[in-house]
Amino acid sequence: MNRTWLLRGGGLLLLLLLPWVLRDRLSLTIPLVIGLHAVLAIGLTLLAGQAGQVSLGQAAFYGIGAYTAALLTVRLGWDPWVALGMAVLVATSLAYALGAPVMVLRGHYLVLGTLALNVVVEVILRNWQDLTGGANGLSGVPPLHLGPLGELRGTLPYYYLTWGLVLLSLRMGHNLLRSRAGRALAAIRASEVAAVSLGIPPTRYKLQLFAYSAACAAVAGGLYAYELGFVSPSPFGFELSIAVLVMSVLGGIHHLPGAVLGAAIVTLLRELLRSLLPQLFRGGASAEYEAVVYGLLLAATVIAAPTGLWPLLTYWTRRPAQELRIQLERPVPPPPAQVPTDPIGPAHGSDPAVEVRSVTKRFGGLVAVDGLSFTVRPGEIYAIIGPNGAGKTTVLNLITGLLRPTTGTFALFGFPVHTLPPERIASLGVARTFQTPRVVWDLTVLDNVRLGMHLHLRTGFLTSLLGLNRGEEVRSTRQAEALLDRLGLAAHAHEIAANLPFGSLRLLELARALALRPRLLLLDEPASGLSGEQRGELARLIQEIREEGTTVVLVEHDVGMVLQVADRVLVLHQGRCIAEGSPAVVRAHPEVISAYLGPGGVQVATPIPGDLRSGQRAQA
Amino acid sequence: MTLGQQLAQFIAAGIVNGAIYALLGLGLVVIYSVTRAVNVAQGELAALGALLAATLVSAGWPVEGALLVAPTASALVGLLAYLAGIRPVRTASPLVLIIVTIAMHLTLKGLLLLLWGTDPYALPPFSQGPPLRILGAVVARQSVWILLTALVALTVLYGFFGYTLYGKALRACAINDLAARLMGIRPQTMGAMAWTLAGALGGLAGVLITPLTLATYDMGLMLGLKGFVGAVAAGLTSYPLAVLGCLLFGIVESLVAGVLPSGYRDAIAFGVLVIALLVRAVLALRQGVLVGEEVLTE
């Protein structure tokens, strides 16, 4: 801890004093450029580490920022600060326009999409002579002005401004990761299915992150233009986008400060190469040789140090690296007794909680659910049982919107929902658990529960970045602790979820679902993998939840538990309902006994066609 | 020339370019569907074929010889790229695979620069003579060469994927990787085959396009990108759709380039790419099942 602060303090002091240290010996331009590149790399590191997407468009957004600022001030005489704001707006809008289809498609189109963007920006900058001045560039860009300091001329003020921006973006990135948005991104990385069923829209968060990385680049571009007073197309080429990627990967995409380290190394290397390469290779194109060095560096990093250099550096400080993970929360005062219990979603009258009307779901040739209809009354515990492969989980996936029915409709609390996306269905007050618990392994138990509160919290992406969420964070922590206390997990609150034993993972998932304060709770085989004692506890808990007014739909294999807790039971077999009614009625149903427990006493009498013996010889 | 003639001219030129993009697009699809890597270095394999063919022909080789040797060399480089770059990180996330192919792109381009320098190389048309007239369009003999060669290559590919067990094994790997392994099919062997095949296709595309343009060490990026634009229409998974997408893109590019100043030609790819992505995204949203794959693997 002390060493970390020593390192930070030392770094800050060095940054402050660097201009005096260098004085006339070396130009301040290089540290300035390192800072600008660091801002570009921080944006990319956030995007790659948190959303798993590579952008090759940082140079394009940098260029868009620089040119927007330059054009608005030179041609229209705008105030430089307003122009800078406009530059950010242009870059983020463009990122939204390009990113929206890419993120919806979920593939890995972003890398080539941004590559194409880079190409098109270069083409426009060079060819639209009337607007951009073409290859000759645009001169006479006015400097920024700052209150009493007046116009900021020379490198020194921009050096401080840029590094201030670096520290600010580090801080904002850090804020983001510790916020509601950061947790949402962690959930999306862990399992998009779990994320959407908590009401988290994956596309929107990834898109916001992409737009943010573009905004970072645009601000850096604006500063560049004001410092130099001149812009030309050459600094914003594809080669810089590659260099920024190298910076991020070299520093480590899961380590935000690594971006600064990467920017410093790559920028210095670039200067070195630019003085060395022309001597080695005559005939120009030294920029291309530079690219080769980047290529090799990139390959070497991915293969030799896939986590990047930052973790190796911070090893010295003898504490877990400053990873882009939500860190353990400091203990907070004991929770207040008052925990809101009002369920989420619009109020409803006496409409059935679930109404399924002749729903069919096919997968290729397989009919998983076949013309199924049933109704769940509000406030009851409704169990769905049936042999493996009967279509039980498919029914849950249909209700939660993870799958669309092939035919048929269904309504929740009277709202037709069969066309809504899963995150919208969650916001109607529907929570679920999964057969295999889908918790976010690298978050704490507490943060996992806070994920369940996603729909109740209001902090948006921007507020998260600015760190304006303290009050809500404290409140949600307390509520989450109260829930954990109720499920007997309070002792593990600050542990990483991956350390929990299996049974506790189920409880954690249940706690997360309850944190949504659902009107309808769907449980997918909650008892499997639990011990007898844990099953008993679970049964009690389910009844308790119902008494609080939540409707429970329970898919379960443990017939005993179902018969014990359920008000009504639906028996599925091959996607069809073969019986429905009270546990007693269902238990006595002959068809149920034969379907659920398997055809009794299978006799092996059916003749087998073909000559087995000849085949057997071939087998040996 | 009447407007109709002009249109025919543009469309013919577009189909010729589209055929070349199709070869590149198919390479991207086979690599993506078998090894899950978006290959940013696909165009470099074409540039290698182009430069090699130009050098061989200017050294006195017959065109047919160059047409065989250059794709073979590209195929070998593709194989090497797989063995050196992708195989070691085979099980890593798609993010890592993309970073590796970007590294490949840079390294290959650097090698081409070292070997060939910055000068452009010319390749004479495969046969001399006045252009042909087809349906009102004037078609250069080289264009006929391109179309015929591409057609032969596509037919061979069709036979390979449709009628040989190796080809079907490649498709099987793309359809269900787990099942393929359960059948004893080796993912590494299939990955190596996919990259070799993509290399050969890239090399062929490079040789074919050189007489129309010129061969330079840095021609790869744009070529690869244009193949990608066509392949996106197919979601990077379907071979016939990829061919169709590339042909369509070739035509659109040719038509739009006819009305734009020449400097903007490379920008068309971006516009079409965004439109293709939008269309696919709208279709995906309408189908609705966006997280379906993950549910089914439960």
Added chain:
Amino acid sequence: MKPLPAQGSPEEARDLRGHLQVYDLHASYGPIQALRGATLECAPGEFVAVIGPNGAGKSTLLRAILGLLPHRGEVLLDGRSLRALPTENRVRCGLALVPERRQLFDTLSVLDNLLLSGFGRGLSRPRMEERLRLVFSLFPVLAERQRALARSLSGGQQQMLAIGRALMSEPCVLLMDEPLLGLAPLIVSELLGLLRRLCAQGLSVVLVEQNARAALSVADRAYVLERGRIVQSGPARDLQADPAVQRAYLGGPPEPEASSGRES
């Protein structure tokens, strides 16, 4: 891709091959410990059933034996350790898995699905043809529909294709993950009879099944897997008669307490 070396004459080979031994197998899905030291054995030509409740780790057991997920412990086939081998090479040694959910090549034809299995195993053309005749004789409906796409088959036909495809690779041990799932009772009994016959011909079968009644009715021996451990084993007949097993898995004397499962 060469076939395994032949070991003596076919008759001798049959006696030698298909002995699967699994010792102290541990495996986990992410941080979830799904298998905690399972030990079991299947002798050549033996029919072994593994039963247990949902989430007991039955599928994980088969996946670990095939090397589909990282695991600790030993897997021996005819005395040879498979531990260091990747899945595809284990298949080439003679293991075949009929996976849960069938995992067919949906958009390839029935015939291609079958041939690819022989191809992966590295069979020569004539041996592939011979094998194909065997599979078609076992499942005539596959022969009728050999040109159809796999995804257009009905559920039962798809299951037959999955089994036929596994048999195409000339396995000496056939591992099956819930093959009876979603099949009509008549087909279930047909399928079990078929497996029984294959066993009689020297094929070792490990059947993981939720449908304990059906599985125990045909198996020679059975294991009960609960929460990642083998908690009971013995001849299938004995387990069928065991009151605890009856209560838990055979829907035996219905008592409310049956729900809580037995403690291991």
